[in-house]
Amino acid sequence: MSEPDIAALDANDPLGAIRDRFVLPEKLIYLDGNSLGPAPKAAFDDFKQVIEEEWAQGLIGSWNSAGWFESPKALGDRLGSLIGAAPGQSIVCDTTSINIFKAVNAALGLNKERRVIVSELDSFPTDLYMLHGLDVELRLLGRDGDNLANLIDNDVAVVLLSHVNYRTGALFDMASINNLAHQAGALIVWDLCHSAGILPIELDKTQTDFAVGCTYKYLNAGPGAPAFIYVAERHIRAARQPLSGWWGHARPFAFEPGFDAHPGIEKFLCGSQPIISMAGVESGLDALEGVSIEAVREKSLTLTDLFISLCEPLCQEYGLVLETPGDTQRGSQVSFTFEHGFAVIRAMCDRGVIGDFREPDLMRFGFAPLFLRYADVTRAVEILEDCLKEKVWKNPAYTTRPAVT
């Protein structure tokens, strides 16, 4: 595509104006919104309100008057509307890891006769780590042509999968896998960390049992903002989760010595939530207000298609291997394995294009349609090409591994 073609794409982008809702450092091309979303501009005032008014002036009274105590439920319902969940089934709280623990334990409790969990070797590792120490047998979908249908049989209690693979960006078909699981009598737990806010999700319609996810990627809620958990209405009453703290009690302020779980989705709460970080979830959802998730998906596919096609000649010339499905069976990231990927990502970063790197050799580029322009894509590819041409991996400054990338 020519420069004018790209300019036309940007000029006609129905989401073009949404970029203005975000703070973006000047001249930076941020291809890491799949890891930490940028700050919505309005968040600055939202946080100020919570900190300087609600906390500093309202003090203890704000638990009621500012809606702090109700915020996990209120935000859960709002977030639910983005993932096809009717109200009363989603709640914002704790971390993705902890919510996986709750969901998997609850699902195991609902499927007591079985102790097999099917998951994927390529899951974000914490999903598997949270199963460590559970009295279960783990069956992992490998990377070489295994097939879920072969793994899910009548011994399987729970299928735990990432909707979008954090490494490759591959997208599972939720409806058909739910079907597969349910036909075998298994329950499904979806990790939506890399899909919530970036593509249409229909938890209720696809008969999903449980889902969890984070809010700091495509939902732009701020670093480490509270995660969410969804439990289908049909399971809530019977479900039991082991982190039975006071916020999950039917009467948290009666201060009874015995635990009596809340009858609603609130039973998936545990302790006091980090209210200031919670404010970011509201700001993040506000930044998505009035935006059609279908339009987000459409732009996401066009951005990633453009990136993939522009990178094709580089793959040929330099040996990058595309790891992301080339059709619509992907989320909103594009990944390549490349021997010198670490150095290339570091060098691109120095030139104002932020992607990320996952050991041992994976380059990931995330395309968040709320703030990225088509011109950003072409510019990012130019800089990638420069780095490859210059063989930046010859420069030792780009080859030292830091503790965190």
Place this chain on the structure above:
Amino acid sequence: MSEPDIAALDANDPLGAIRDRFVLPEKLIYLDGNSLGPAPKAAFDDFKQVIEEEWAQGLIGSWNSAGWFESPKALGDRLGSLIGAAPGQSIVCDTTSINIFKAVNAALGLNKERRVIVSELDSFPTDLYMLHGLDVELRLLGRDGDNLANLIDNDVAVVLLSHVNYRTGALFDMASINNLAHQAGALIVWDLCHSAGILPIELDKTQTDFAVGCTYKYLNAGPGAPAFIYVAERHIRAARQPLSGWWGHARPFAFEPGFDAHPGIEKFLCGSQPIISMAGVESGLDALEGVSIEAVREKSLTLTDLFISLCEPLCQEYGLVLETPGDTQRGSQVSFTFEHGFAVIRAMCDRGVIGDFREPDLMRFGFAPLFLRYADVTRAVEILEDCLKEKVWKNPAYTTRPAVT
């Protein structure tokens, strides 16, 4: 004491100048710092820095460059110095409830042959709720003259106690109870929610095994700010906690499929921490910088002594019953049971004195020495007396229970 006596106490208060470190609404007498501490003035800029610079400008790079990933450990060590813990044993993360779950499970794992937990009926309820569903026998210290020595025998795996009782303010003697537990071969888990930051604590010296606590009361870190957990160095290597998320992995960024617990206190981490709320922990600790905890304790006892003695005639006349030990075996709150306590607390609140109420009939007044003046105590008692004299419970506006108090 006469008015000039009180004025002299304030004038000579070695902590008098610390009040200026906090935002306090005008004319408000805040006797609820034991529930939610006020905002340190410097916190406004601290939060702004994290939100507007580190997140909005630094984006993903701030996990390293702004020390986000290291903050639970760094803040844990800093907080540790307030509770008598040498570095490497305390970490700031998650919630008190979740940290109780980790500590109790780890302690049970270290004492595998035993399944009895001793706790107190009068614990903050979440401490007991978190034991719900564990395969243990619970022995509860009641309210009427039971005695821990009778409950702790050679069957006991874990003793879980609140250092300061959230209702009465009674303070356990940590050293002697640790001794009692250890002599019986039990491990101790202390809940420091109502003692951290308000009185000297010697976790290491008293041979404490585990401790947890929150940061939003006397540590002034903001609503729902992350909690902390302490594990004695001698237990860390062998201890195992069930919330084995990626932040607790020995190599969290190697993204290995198998879980290998961190050898250090980091194994008590689980998932991504709420970084913006975490910033409040640092601000709260900054507000205590250079303050001697012994001076805090001394003023706390003088404030509560003064309040108790001024309230004595009111107890006589109106039938309030003091629930707080009258000697130094208390934390920094004073509680009365009183039939009309709910209405009195509401009416006092309308007159600018914030205490709190716990069902069914408990009035609690917290005395945080960092910002309270002796004159606040005398003024609070005057207002309490007015409310009692006027029988505010005859006013229906003061008798309707809200959802949260």
